Structures are given as C-alpha cells and as structure tokens.
Amino acid sequence: MSERRACKTIGCCRMTVRYRSIRPQDEALRERMVALARERRRFGYRRLHVLLKREGHAVNHKKLFRLYREERLAVRRRGGRKRAIGTRAPIRLPLAPGERWSLDFVSDQFTDGRRFRILAVVDDCSRQNLALIADTSLSGTRVARELERLIARHGKPTMIVSDNGSEFTSNAILAWADKTHIEWHYIAPGKPTQNAFIESFNGRLRDELLNETLFSSLHHARAMLARWQADYNTTRPHSALGWSTPSAFAATFHPQRAPTLRLSNGSAPTPVAQPANELSKTAGSELTTG
Incomplete structure (x- = not known):
C-alpha cells in the first residue's frame, strides 16, 4: 500500500x-x-x-x-518505619487470670535530666501489675529475658498484647514468641485504645507516682516502683473489680464459676467478660481491634 x-x-x-x-x-x-x-x-x-x-x-x-x-532520575520517597500490622480479627476478653498480658513502655527522667524507661506488664483479667522494670535502656532481648522470668513465676499466658514499638517487633521478640508458642497480638498502628488495660494502668502510674516523685537515681526509682507496685496490687481498690484489689480478685477467682464470683466482703464484682456462647457470639464478649 x-x-x-x-x-x-x-x-x-x-x-x-x-x-x-x-x-x-x-x-x-x-x-x-x-x-x-x-x-x-x-x-x-x-x-x-x-x-x-x-x-x-x-x-x-x-x-x-x-x-x-x-533519564528516569526521579527520587523515590522513603517510607516510614516498618510496623507490624495489627490484626483485624476481634480479640476476646480474658476470662481467667494468666490468659492474657499487656505490655507497654513509660518514660520519665531523673533530677539531673537523664531519662529512663519503665516496662509495665499487666494481667488483663485480674488487673495485677506483674512487673515494673526500670532501666536506662530496654532492648528486645532484655524484654524477652524479663518475660522468661515472669513466666517462671506466674506461668505462661496464652496471649500477649502490645503496640508496634521497635522493641516488641524486634527479631529477638519474634524468635522468642515462636519458640515459646505464645500468640503475640499487635494492635493497629495509632490505636492505643485497643490496648486499653495497659494504657489505663500507665495513666494511674503516671498520675500517682511518676508525677508525684523526684527520682535521684535508678536505684531510687526501682525502690519506689517496687513499693508502689505492692501497694497497687494489695492495697489500692480497683473500681473495675468492685473496689477489690487485684490480688484479692485473683485469689478468689475460680474459672468454673467466673460469672458468680464472690469477693471476701460478700459482694459480687462486675464480671470482666461474659462467657462466650457455643452457638453465637455477642458483641459484648469481643473487643474490636482495628
């Protein structure tokens, strides 16, 4: 053509x-x-x-x-820090002490301006504070070592809940969770309300101790944290437990009759969660996460 x-x-x-x-x-x-x-x-x-x-x-x-x-010289934009993606599946409320732990970090400083960190561990059912580890640096390997010590004392939990901090998403923690066969639940990024138990505890710790005390050294901070932890678990009344203490609530807890618990004073505390029905799941028994 x-x-x-x-x-x-x-x-x-x-x-x-x-x-x-x-x-x-x-x-x-x-x-x-x-x-x-x-x-x-x-x-x-x-x-x-x-x-x-x-x-x-x-x-x-x-x-x-x-x-x-x-010439294809466009500059690639660098993404943010890689974060673990929170699961979209609902997370059940624990029905017995030792089923689920929550972890988080709290920061404060000494009188000379140096900063230190506190690793807080809470049992989500009994609200007991299992540990307050204070140090100037807490790596993922140190967190795994402290969790091993807590498991030896309190037993192994079924699940651990945390945010997406670099210590909790480190290779040391991932390897430790795989070795111990403990389910590690990451909340959705930017959603601290999905880890409400430890966030509430951090608020009480900040309001009642950290904002009221001047720490002169790491030894002083550890001593004050140990004293406050004992008071929190054995003396301080907890509103969510019918004004009982976390230790008293954990001592009187019986898994077979969880809905009809009785405290030492004869009053029944508000149940942490209703038992799940075999045929249906109610919205009140689940905590939506992400």
Missing part, C-alpha cells in the same frame, strides 16, 4: 508521517545532569536545575524536567 493510501485509510496527515524532529538531543546537558544526580542522590530536578544554572547551562526548568523523566 502506498503512503498516500495508508494515510487516507488511518486518517493521518502525510506531513505528520514525514515529520522528523529537529529537537536537539542535548547530550552534554544530559550527561552532566546524570552525573550530578548520581553525586546528589536525594536531589530532585529543581535543585539540579539550580546547580546546572550555576555551571552556565541555560535551560528552562520545563525542558529539564522532561529530560529528567526521560
């Missing part, structure tokens, strides 16, 4: 088919732009345009952007 008939068939102008671009290739400009981009790997086309103008290259920013795209 001739060119005339082909252009008529497809409806194209013969001048367009015969046109040959006279646009310069700008090889020198391209080479210098690529060299600058390799030297300044995080510079975009705007900053490269400024550098090229300083060197005497008279080029429009729109033309430079076209060359920039043709």
Whole structure:
C-alpha cells in the first residue's frame, strides 16, 4: 500500500508521517545532569536545575524536567518505619487470670535530666501489675529475658498484647514468641485504645507516682516502683473489680464459676467478660481491634 493510501485509510496527515524532529538531543546537558544526580542522590530536578544554572547551562526548568523523566532520575520517597500490622480479627476478653498480658513502655527522667524507661506488664483479667522494670535502656532481648522470668513465676499466658514499638517487633521478640508458642497480638498502628488495660494502668502510674516523685537515681526509682507496685496490687481498690484489689480478685477467682464470683466482703464484682456462647457470639464478649 502506498503512503498516500495508508494515510487516507488511518486518517493521518502525510506531513505528520514525514515529520522528523529537529529537537536537539542535548547530550552534554544530559550527561552532566546524570552525573550530578548520581553525586546528589536525594536531589530532585529543581535543585539540579539550580546547580546546572550555576555551571552556565541555560535551560528552562520545563525542558529539564522532561529530560529528567526521560533519564528516569526521579527520587523515590522513603517510607516510614516498618510496623507490624495489627490484626483485624476481634480479640476476646480474658476470662481467667494468666490468659492474657499487656505490655507497654513509660518514660520519665531523673533530677539531673537523664531519662529512663519503665516496662509495665499487666494481667488483663485480674488487673495485677506483674512487673515494673526500670532501666536506662530496654532492648528486645532484655524484654524477652524479663518475660522468661515472669513466666517462671506466674506461668505462661496464652496471649500477649502490645503496640508496634521497635522493641516488641524486634527479631529477638519474634524468635522468642515462636519458640515459646505464645500468640503475640499487635494492635493497629495509632490505636492505643485497643490496648486499653495497659494504657489505663500507665495513666494511674503516671498520675500517682511518676508525677508525684523526684527520682535521684535508678536505684531510687526501682525502690519506689517496687513499693508502689505492692501497694497497687494489695492495697489500692480497683473500681473495675468492685473496689477489690487485684490480688484479692485473683485469689478468689475460680474459672468454673467466673460469672458468680464472690469477693471476701460478700459482694459480687462486675464480671470482666461474659462467657462466650457455643452457638453465637455477642458483641459484648469481643473487643474490636482495628
């Protein structure tokens, strides 16, 4: 088919088919732009345009952007820190002490300005504070070691709940959870209400001890934390437990008759969760997470 008939068939102008671009290739400009981009790997086309103008290259920013795209020099945006994705499955409320623990960190400082951290561990059913570990640095390996010590004292929980902190998502914790066969539940990023038990405890710890005490040293902080922990578990009344203490509630708990618990004073506390029905699941027995 001739060119005339082909252009008529497809409806194209013969001048367009015969046109040959006279646009310069700008090889020198391209080479210098690529060299600058390799030297300044995080510079975009705007900053490269400024550098090229300083060197005497008279080029429009729109033309430079076209060359920039043709050379595929676009800077990739760096993503945020990788976080563990919280599960979308509902999490059941614990029906007995030792079923589920919650972990979180609290920060404070000494009188000289140095900061320290506190690892808090809470039993979600009895509300008992199982540990308050204070140190200037708490790595994932240290967290795993402290959890081993708590398991030796209190027994192994079925599940542990935490946020997406770097210590809880470290390889040390992932390997430890796999070795001990403990389910580790990560809340959805930015949703601290999904870990409400430990968040409530952190609020009480901050209000009643950390904001009321000046810590002079790590030894002083550990001593005050141990004293407050004993008071919290054995003396301080807890409103969610019918104004009983966490230790008293855990001591009188019997799994077979959880809905009809009786405290030492004869009153029945508000149940932590209703037992799940074999045939149906009620919304009150589940805590939506993410």
